[in-house]
Amino acid sequence: MSAVASLTARPRRSASVRTGHPNSAGAPRPTVVFDLDGTLVDTAPDLAGSLNHCLTLAGLEPTTLAEVRPDAGRGAQAMLRAAYARAGRPLPVDELAGQTARFLEHYTANIAEASTLYPGVALALDRLAADGSILAVCTNKTEALAVRLLDALGLSPRFAAICGADTFACRKPDPVHLHGTIDRAGGHRAHAVLVGDSETDMEAARRAFVPGILVSFGYDAGAPVRAMASATIDNFGELEPRLLDRLTSAFIPRPL
């Protein structure tokens, strides 16, 4: 039998029921959980815009996108701390608190001005959904900001669950966040993967006993993170059902 014939002979998964239990053909439906910043969406331009809004009001020079990008997935406080450090200016606790509130207010109002989907995201989500995968988002943005961004980009209806840093008691890398997302999506923990761009994501996957797929184009894809990943993809064309089947069927958690 040719490779094509053997693939087409494989039972198709039913996309009609939102549950992780096997469909009538007996095939388990994979749950594909995505990180947001640096994985589905390049949010660095809008994050840099909000950071520069804060820096300018504090009398500091604006920072460049290249300087912001490595910290773009680490939250507002990390970006502010790094920018003040680059400028050689101390950042007392009360100023950090005020600047964080200012950052979030500006970012909420400008969340989808210059943020863009990474190439191939929409097609990959179509393809995975057509194959019967359950799709979900697990991000360390707050849930409200994540929903706001995904709404603005027209992506929200594609996901069975969108869970943020404040959805559960714990956030990534705590496995509670990833397990809760899978559960809320109606998925099955033994047939799930996490697609992410950072050490936080790969650590969350490892602690949740779920394969972690690293995207090499995100904000944090250095050698240490690659070593933690079960697989690395260079574009969304590589996120294929065959890869998910291979990872979920042969997954042996790495030792702690």
Ligand SMILES: O=C(O)COP(=O)(O)O
């Ligand atoms: O906003 C953050 O802190 C990071 O968001 P992410 O988990 O979607 O990368």
Ligand SMILES: [Mg+2]
């Ligand atoms: Mg990220």
